[in-house]
Amino acid sequence: MTTLFISDLHLQPQKPAITQAFLQFMEARTHTIDALYILGDLFEAWIGDDFDNDFSHTVKSALTSVTKRGIPVFFIHGNRDFLIGEQFAAETGCQILSDPKRIDLYGTPTLLMHGDTLCTEDTAYLKFRQMVRNPLWQKELLSKSIQERLAIAQNLREVSKEKTGEKTEEIMDVTQTEVERVMAQHQVRRLIHGHTHRPQRHQLKINDAPAERIVLGDWGNSGWVLHVDSSHDELEQFKIG
Ligand code: LP5
Numbered sequence: 001m002t003t004l005f006i007s008d009l010h011l012q013p014q015k016p017a018i019t020q021a022f023l024q025f026m027e028a029r030t031h032t033i034d035a036l037y038i039l040g041d042l043f044e045a046w047i048g049d050d051f052d053n054d055f056s057h058t059v060k061s062a063l064t065s066v067t068k069r070g071i072p073v074f075f076i077h078g079n080r081d082f083l084i085g086e087q088f089a090a091e092t093g094c095q096i097l098s099d100p101k102r103i104d105l106y107g108t109p110t111l112l113m114h115g116d117t118l119c120t121e122d123t124a125y126l127k128f129r130q131m132v133r134n135p136l137w138q139k140e141l142l143s144k145s146i147q148e149r150l151a152i153a154q155n156l157r158e159v160s161k162e163k164t165g166e167k168t169e170e171i172m173d174v175t176q177t178e179v180e181r182v183m184a185q186h187q188v189r190r191l192i193h194g195h196t197h198r199p200q201r202h203q204l205k206i207n208d209a210p211a212e213r214i215v216l217g218d219w220g221n222s223g224w225v226l227h228v229d230s231s232h233d234e235l236e237q238f239k240i241g
């Protein structure tokens with residue numbers, strides 16, 4: 001059987017074709033798999049599990065229908081949906097994993113990450129990340145009203161757009177030495193992550209042995225899914241819309 005990996009769908013009510021592609025993916029592609037891993041940024045923005053609307057309900061139902069069939073769905077937080085919490089997990093049956101997470105994938109130790117922490121030259125972002133991943137900051141934010149949280153999220157997006165416009169592409173990509181450090185630390189020869197929206201399979205060496213970094217793509221005009229089984233793997237791009 002196969003294990004599937006997706007990330008960076010950035011689901012949002014304003015982009016119904018991508019939501020539709022996700023719903024279809026969940027219905028058509030998850031019947032004969034061992035597990036589905038979602039490596040972050042499933043949502044464009046998530047302001048708390050207590051914010052429910054038709055859109056979030058639809059996405060959650062699609063997840064629930066898969067987990068109810070006994071297919072494990074694992075989730076790693078992204079920088080847009082780090083507020084997904086225990087309530088979401090309980091409602092959908094998804095299991096939230098730490099970042100990084102080392103798994104045994106058909107006998108091959110594999111490291112899973114969202115990918116943002118690999119961008120060590122983006123020091124402004126990492127400082128911001130440290131703030132928003134602090135449980136005390138999150139608790140305080142989650143105690144605010146939905147209206148306030150929506151306004152803060154919108155404000156953060158505007159600041160982020162402005163700041164990313166000022167950063168170079170190199171700063172916003174992974175740092176090779178950090179990739180090698182993390183892979184060596186966790187003793188893996190395979191790393192799978194998203195975040196950078198630069199789908200690619202990179203061959204590298206860890207302690208002189210061949211290794212691979214597989215970068216998942218974001219969903220837009222096309223979607224990306226990595227299939228891994230015991231004998232082969234494929235990073236597939238498919239058309240949306
Ligand atoms: O997201 P993307 O790809 O555009 O850019 C990311 C980094 N930006 C972010 C910020 C998010 O986009 C913000 C949206 C979050 C939505 C959910 C939030 C819910 C919480 C609030 C409601 C309860 O992750 C960007 C990286 C880029 O990836 C590439 O890796 O560079 O990093 C930044 O832009 C960060 C800036 O450099 C620093 C921003 C400092 C902002 C300080 C404002 C403090 C206001 C506090 C308000 C409470």
Ligand code: MN
Pocket residue numbers: 040041078079080114116194195196
């Ligand atoms: Mn991201």
